[in-house]
Amino acid sequence: MNIVRTIAELRDQVALWRADGHSIGLVPTMGALHKGHLSLVDEISANASKIIVSIFVNPTQFAENEDLDAYPRQEANDCKKLEASAASLVFAPSENEMYGTGHKTRVTLDGISEILEGASRPGHFDGVATIVSKLLLQCMPDIAIFGEKDYQQLAVIRQIVRDLNIPVKILGGTLVREDDGLAYSSRNAYLNPLERKIAGHFNLILAKLVEAAPASNDLRALEDQATNELLKAGFTSVDYVQIVDKTSLRTLAALSGPARVVAVARLGAIRLLDNMEIQS
Numbered sequence: 001m002n003i004v005r006t007i008a009e010l011r012d013q014v015a016l017w018r019a020d021g022h023s024i025g026l027v028p029t030m031g032a033l034h035k036g037h038l039s040l041v042d043e044i045s046a047n048a049s050k051i052i053v054s055i056f057v058n059p060t061q062f063a064e065n066e067d068l069d070a071y072p073r074q075e076a077n078d079c080k081k082l083e084a085s086a087a088s089l090v091f092a093p094s095e096n097e098m099y100g101t102g103h104k105t106r107v108t109l110d111g112i113s114e115i116l117e118g119a120s121r122p123g124h125f126d127g128v129a130t131i132v133s134k135l136l137l138q139c140m141p142d143i144a145i146f147g148e149k150d151y152q153q154l155a156v157i158r159q160i161v162r163d164l165n166i167p168v169k170i171l172g173g174t175l176v177r178e179d180d181g182l183a184y185s186s187r188n189a190y191l192n193p194l195e196r197k198i199a200g201h202f203n204l205i206l207a208k209l210v211e212a213a214p215a216s217n218d219l220r221a222l223e224d225q226a227t228n229e230l231l232k233a234g235f236t237s238v239d240y241v242q243i244v245d246k247t248s249l250r251t252l253a254a255l256s257g258p259a260r261v262v263a264v265a266r267l268g269a270i271r272l273l274d275n276m277e278i279q280s
């Protein structure tokens with residue numbers, strides 16, 4: 001797999017591809033690639049003739065109390081997996097290349113970045129918005145893809161692209177699940193066998209809520225019921241289970257349009273995210 005580590009090399013390669021008439025797709029990742037990431041590469045390949053996969057563990061989206069050092073880094077393994085995919089190039093910059101001495105700029109958003117994940121992880125989305133803006137400006141792709149598993153992240157990215165007029169199409173990538181329905185995540189590798197078994201209940205409990213929601217006149221009661229079921233299944237704690245508007249991610253009093261259930265439950269120190277569409 002061809003790897004470049006500097007923005008200058010990346011831009012040179014993109015310019016050569018552009019001169020040859022190629023369209024460019026970007027798949028931003030923090031590495032530790034699994035089937036969910038590989039499916040993003042596959043999905044974007046229908047829309048771009050050259051695909052860049054970025055691998056960068058972004059320090060600015062981790063809070064002080066979150067263990068940035070423990071985040072899995074397995075570049076050689078990631079590149080091996082990408083060999084068999086439609087990826088054309090890996091962009092794997094150093095921290096210094098992305099945030100060199102004197103770096104001062106931060107992209108921040110109001111509203112959507114402060115609720116749900118933003119409330120549980122203050123500052124997280126400013127870090128995501130900053131690095132994604134930088135990656136888009138460095139690569140200048142025609143299209144970029146972000147998984148629907150991180151549903152709020154996808155909404156945040158659509159917002160910054162709109163607000164900053166970045167000329168790129170954003171694609172939401174299908175949420176890919178393991179055999180028992182657990183959403184693929186780099187964090188799944190940290191679950192011990194018992195936790196992994198408990199984790200398999202997450203999607204089943206949310207699916208039950210999704211089925212009940214259209215006929216319910218008390219969405220809060222459904223959220224509470226799902227929370228209790230998660231705790232009963234063995235989850236250590238539940239950060240939130242919320243039925244929200246599909247676009248604004250604001251809590252819904254009643255199902256009046258496209259909706260989503262978004263949820264985070266913990267097994268020990270591991271936070272698992274999931275979300276599902278609700279038909280109204």
Ligand code: PAF
Binds near residue numbers: 058061146153
């Ligand atoms: O979803 C991720 O892996 C990261 O948040 C992203 C979008 C690559 C930014 O660091």
